[in-house]
Amino acid sequence: VLSWSLSEGATQYEYCVDTVNNDACDGQWLGTSNTSAIATGLAAGTRQWWQVRARNTAGVTLADGGRWWSFTTLAVAPSVVTTSATNITANAAALHGTINPNGSPATAQFQYGLTTAYGNFSAAVDAGAGVFPVAVTMALDGLTCNTTYHFRLTGQNAGGTSEGGDVSFVTAQCPPPGSFTKTTPSNGASFAATDTFTWAASAGATIYEICIDT
Helix, strand or coil, rough: CCCCCCCCCCEEEEEEEEECCCCCCCCCEECCCCCEECCCCCCCCCCCEEEEEEEEEEEEEEEEHHEEEEEEEEEECEEEEEEEEEEECCCCCEEEEEEEEECEEEEEEEEEEEECCCCCCCCEEEEEEECCCCCEEEEEEEECCCCCEEEEEEEEEEEEECCCEEEEEEEECCCCCCCCEEECCCCCCCCCCCCCCCCCCCCCCCCCCCCCCC
């Protein structure tokens, strides 16, 4: 709220808020009959200069002998939205979200893990200082198949930290074990009853089962 004292003989006041410090109104003078006004549409975290002038039929008088005053708007925390994961496979997924910096330089990063406690963090990325949502994407790999993961996007600027909602996804079913070979005994060889059966490892196997038949 901008406010000023009464000017004797004034029939109207006009105020101007500007981002340029040049003792001039580069925007528009706005009229009011009150001694206060609400300035709207100002960029967050930005220094502004303002002046008010009193008017009647004889002319205008600038407040404070024409000296412009300044103030700095407070930064607003970013607005963050977590959206659905895509490209989900058995061990990878792409995480998505949007961040609106709300006019102050902001960064964004994903939190992810097996629960809503997350525990893992992506590297922070620059989200700029705009006033519109910016898409943020992260390719995540090294995941465990057939497992539920949780994630959310977070954003930070001078106005504070914001967290998007939690989103979960389930990785694809685990593939069957990879191909492998038996090693001993070799096919058709003589083999003592106390000898050991051996075979190569099978990628992805969690257990092995053996069958001997006559």
